[in-house]
Amino acid sequence: MSFTWPLDPQDLFVERYPQMTLGLPAAEVDAVRAAVTDMWADRPGGWVYEWSALAARHAGAGRHRQAAQAYGWAKFPSLADAPKRTALARQVEQYLLASPGFPVDVERRTLTVPHRGGEAAVPVHLMAAPGLPADAPVVLASGGVDSWKTDLHGMWEQLALALPVRLLLFDLAGTGETSHLPMTPDGGTEVIEGLIAFARTLGDGRVGHFGISMGGYYSARTGLTGAVDAAVVLGGPVEHSFDPDRGFDFGMDGIVGNALGFDAAPDRAALGRAFGSFGLRPLLDRDDQAPMLVVNGADDVHVPRHDTLVFAGRRDTRVELIPDTGHCAISRFDEAMALIVPWLRTALLG
Incomplete structure (x- = not known):
């Protein structure tokens, strides 16, 4: 189930330009930005068309890592139609072609996990520094509703090279290669379990869990229940983010609606009812958690400060709001990683 919705593509460039230029030259991003006039049309001027054309040029030149980055933006922000799903398939193809040149080892597997009385297939990537011992701890890691495991390769690579752990990278239910499963509090958690x-x-x-954005919702959940041995929450919504009267910016209403499994654009009331069931107040009222690190930018437009500060004062918990940056501290990401890496090392390795 999926749907398209009214969305000005230039709004996405405004919000995501710093991310786009992390993996692609600014001149290339600027050229795509100037060419795109429509979000959904699969023709010149269309978002998926222009990003895919850039990706195809990189692929033809053997620059598979850049091709994977560009196809990742082609399928952004949601698998709402067939061209977006084709772009995702091409992104995965180019990523695997690029992987022999990575400074880390990457193994792709499809795992079968329980899901609502049956089973579900979940493609994952296992990543580790070369020569990592087989008995190293494992850290589950995911992005959120619109940035997925393959999109965030640079971040995972940095983490794998900095820590003696094996990363198990996955997409949340309702997103990426796990979009065949709707995102729900229980079903999404069952997949992660x-x-x-x-x-x-x-x-x-020993197992840790590092979640970014909506992935941080699930790492907060596994940390609060003690399902893992350590949890990092980066920009995770946990309580006030799910208030029924909250607003959504930069097309997030359609992104979330697709992840939740709607087949047509929901009105605000319907979206609020569905998203409102995610709040973690019952778990926040308990005290059987794992050690947790909770981090975000102080100026996040998507996640209110409360959802970070609500963890302040809990046992075995460190809370950090990084000033002068927004959602997931993306513009000051090196500072966020300077907190996360040593904390995870201590929490999992002592």
Whole structure:
């Protein structure tokens, strides 16, 4: 189930330009920005068309990593139609072609996990520094509703090279290669619990969970329940983000609506009812959590400060709001990683 919705593509460039230029030259991003006039049309001037044309040029020149980055923007922000799904398939193809040149080892697997009384297939990437011992701890890691495991390769690579852990990278239910499963509090968590069970068989049994944006909702959940041994929440919504009267910026209403499994654009009331069921207040009222690190930018337009500061004062919990930056501290990401890497090392390795 999916749908398209009215969305000005230039709004996405305004918000995401710093991310786009992390993996692609600014001149190339600027050229696509100047060419795009429509979000959904699969023709010259269309978002997916122009980004895919850039990706195809990189692929033809053997620059597979850049091609994967460009196809990643082609399918952004949601798999709302067939051209977007084609772009995702091409992104995965180019990523795997690029992987032999990475400074980390990447293994792609499809795991079978329990889901609502049956089973579900979940493609994952296992990433580690070369020569990592087989008994190293495992860290589950995911992005959010619109930035997925393959999109965030640079971040994962940095983490894998900095820590003696194996990363298990996945897409949340309702997103990316797991978009065949709707995003729900219980179903999405059930998928992750299946991944945690698998992760405990991989190394020495110790498992951490690093979630970014909506992925931070799920890492907050596994941290609060003690399902993992350590949890990092970066820009995660946990409570006030799910208030029924909240607004959505930069097309997030359509992005979230697609992830939740709507087949037509929901009105604000319907979206609020569906999203409102995610709040973690019952878990926040408990005290059986794992050690947690909760980080965000102080000026986030998507996640209110409360959803970070609500963790202040909890046992085994460190809370950091980074000033002068927004959602997931993306413009000051090196500072965020300077907190996350040593914290995870201590939490999982002592």
